[in-house]
Amino acid sequence: MEFFDCNVCYGYDVRSKIMLPVNTVEDLISNMKIAGVAKAMVNRVELYVAGTSVSNQILAEDIAKYDNLYGIWGLLPSHTHEIPEGEQMLKEMKKNRIFGWRLIPNIGRYLVKDFVLKDWFEIAIERKIPIFINTAHGTTLEAVADLLKSFPELTVILTYANVWPSDRFLRPFVAEYPNVYLDLTYCITDGGIESFVKEYGADRLLYGSGFPYSYFGANMLMIKHADISESDKRAIASGNLSRIIEGVLL
Amino acid sequence: MINLKSELAKEFWEKGRLDDCPIIDFHAHMGDNGGIFLPKKTPEAMISTMDSCNTLLTIFCSHVALFMPSIGEEMDIAVVKKYPNKFKAYHAVVSNYANPASDIKRMEENPDVFVGFKFLCDYYSTPLSDPKHEKYWQYADDNRLLVLCHTWKSNYDGYEEAEKILRKYRNLIFIAGHSFHGDWDKAIELVKKYPNIYLELTAVLDDRGPLDMFVKEIGSERILFGTDLPWFSTHHGIGAVLSAEMTDEDRRNIFYRNGARLLSRFSWFKH
Numbered sequence: 001m002e003f004f005d006c007n008v009c010y011g012y013d014v015r016s017k018i019m020l021p022v023n024t025v026e027d028l029i030s031n032m033k034i035a036g037v038a039k040a041m042v043n044r045v046e047l048y049v050a051g052t053s054v055s056n057q058i059l060a061e062d063i064a065k066y067d068n069l070y071g072i073w074g075l076l077p078s079h080t081h082e083i084p085e086g087e088q089m090l091k092e093m094k095k096n097r098i099f100g101w102r103l104i105p106n107i108g109r110y111l112v113k114d115f116v117l118k119d120w121f122e123i124a125i126e127r128k129i130p131i132f133i134n135t136a137h138g139t140t141l142e143a144v145a146d147l148l149k150s151f152p153e154l155t156v157i158l159t160y161a162n163v164w165p166s167d168r169f170l171r172p173f174v175a176e177y178p179n180v181y182l183d184l185t186y187c188i189t190d191g192g193i194e195s196f197v198k199e200y201g202a203d204r205l206l207y208g209s210g211f212p213y214s215y216f217g218a219n220m221l222m223i224k225h226a227d228i229s230e231s232d233k234r235a236i237a238s239g240n241l242s243r244i245i246e247g248v249l250l
Numbered sequence: 251m252i253n254l255k256s257e258l259a260k261e262f263w264e265k266g267r268l269d270d271c272p273i274i275d276f277h278a279h280m281g282d283n284g285g286i287f288l289p290k291k292t293p294e295a296m297i298s299t300m301d302s303c304n305t306l307l308t309i310f311c312s313h314v315a316l317f318m319p320s321i322g323e324e325m326d327i328a329v330v331k332k333y334p335n336k337f338k339a340y341h342a343v344v345s346n347y348a349n350p351a352s353d354i355k356r357m358e359e360n361p362d363v364f365v366g367f368k369f370l371c372d373y374y375s376t377p378l379s380d381p382k383h384e385k386y387w388q389y390a391d392d393n394r395l396l397v398l399c400h401t402w403k404s405n406y407d408g409y410e411e412a413e414k415i416l417r418k419y420r421n422l423i424f425i426a427g428h429s430f431h432g433d434w435d436k437a438i439e440l441v442k443k444y445p446n447i448y449l450e451l452t453a454v455l456d457d458r459g460p461l462d463m464f465v466k467e468i469g470s471e472r473i474l475f476g477t478d479l480p481w482f483s484t485h486h487g488i489g490a491v492l493s494a495e496m497t498d499e500d501r502r503n504i505f506y507r508n509g510a511r512l513l514s515r516f517s518w519f520k521h
Contacts, residue, residue, distance in 0.1 A: 018459075019457070019458065019459025019460065019462075019463065020458055020459045020462060033254070034253060034254050034255060035251070035252055035253065035254075035493065036251035036252065036254070163453065163456050163482070164285070164286060164481075165286040165287055165288060165481060166286075167287040168286075168287055186456070188456065188482050188483050188486045189287075189288065189289065189480075189481065189482065189483065190288075190289070190290050190296075190299055190477070190479055190480050190481065190482060190483045190484065191288075191289035191290035191295065191299070191480070191483075192289060192483070194289065195289035211458070212458060213457065213458060214456055214457065214458050214490075215455075215458045215489065215490050215493035215494070216252070216493065217252030217253055217259070217489040217490065217492055217493035218455065218456070218486045218487070218489035218490040218493060219486060219489070220252055220489060221252060221262065221263065221266075221485045221486065221488060221489030221492070222483045222485045222486040222489060224263065224266070224485075225266035225302065225485045226485075227302070
């Protein structure tokens with residue numbers, strides 16, 4: 001069973017919030033090998049504390065050497081012209097193997113509102129670029145709900161940063177919007193995968209670890225021994241994310 | 251595969267459970283909880299999880315016992331009597347409705363049901379050392395019982411409150427549920443200082459690092475496995491322990507040996 005992790009970062013966290021730092025892309029690759037993680041969507045930790053442009057740029061340089069790493073770039077409002085825009089952005093993404101955008105409104109100091117990010121979301125829908133949203137980075141579930149009301153076709157990979165069982169919050173998003181996927185990083189409820197799959201199928205769940213803040217292996221074992229079919233396990237472990245990435249039009 | 255450096259991890263990866271490495275779960279609940287949806291909240295559903303991981307015994311205190319003290323304990327007693335080889339219980343100490351005379355009488359009438367008490371002081375906004383708890387602590391100490399305390403970085407059940415108890419009571423076993431979450435250094439300090447405190451891993455294992463640090467600083471013999479079942483997946487917890495930096499012998503201590511050593515004080519524990 002191949003694992004394709006949708007939630008990984010690495011780099012220098014000056015806030016010292018990582019107890020066991022993974023500073024370089026080489027360290028990350030080494031940890032992935034030990035855990036048996038085949039592929040990962042990644043961004044630099046510095047995206048959360050330093051400049052977006054520089055973090056995006058360094059990430060591109062890092063992953064150029066590793067074809068099992070797929071980049072996520074931080075997104076900023078285009079009004080300040082700090083990151084490539086329009087066709088230039090798509091060209092840069094293709095060149096650097098970047099397959100998603102991450103919202104970072106708390107660090108980037110912007111609002112997740114239609115009038116702020118509309119141009120990005122329109123491109124995302126047209127080019128099937130997934131938007132990575134982690135509620136820990138300043139986008140509330142209420143904001144996600146407003147966003148999806150305006151852009152219901154948007155592909156959203158949603159990380160709800162709370163280990164409390166949260167199906168009452170999360171299931172309605174999946175039920176209402178066809179392109180919302182749940183990152184399992186914090187979804188660790190006993191029987192949670194089985195119960196979700198019975199209701200909504202396996203196509204909307206993605207293996208995620210939250211590495212290096214969490215272990216790769218905890219959710220791997222949970223998926224591997226979930227009481228669901230082998231094909232459903234493979235979909236969650238890697239198939240669904242691979243399908244999303246293959247669908248991105250750059 | 252989880253961890254190429256661990257033979258135990260390879261075996262768990264293939265089988266999901268190991269006959270020669272059973273699990274003892276020291277921190278569980280059961281039944282309804284108002285704030286959350288729990289797919290496997292019944293005793294039977296919990297047993298199905300336990301069987302899939304080879305969890306030998308789960309020690310629990312139901313949500314009902316913690317939040318509806320008028321009826322909860324009788325439900326917990328009934329569950330343990332129905333499944334005596336699968337479950338034992340902690341008697342809830344509901345601080346704001348504390349009734350030590352009645353609670354201790356119930357304990358004495360059910361020696362094969364209860365291993366000790368469960369304190370949830372953060373939820374009741376009452377410190378561990380509050381005088382209304384004194385008779386419970388004394389009874390636990392006199393009888394060498396296990397006391398599971400929710401512990402967090404908190405004024406109610408943080409390390410300062412725990413130390414007040416540990417200074418006074420040396421015979422009971424203080425199980426620090428969640429290991430003083432966020433105050434990892436203080437958890438280590440208390441283990442080094444007091445021989446009757448054990449760190450329990452529920453809600454610790456979703457963070458990468460604290461367990462690695464515990465084992466490095468205090469070894470593996472004072473650490474107990476727990477899941478908050480039916481909250482968190484047992485396989486998730488096992489996967490985290492298998493991923494952390496330690497030896498397979500350390501892992502066996504945490505999964506089973508430390509718990510078996512503590513439970514050997516009870517005549518019903520035969521394993």
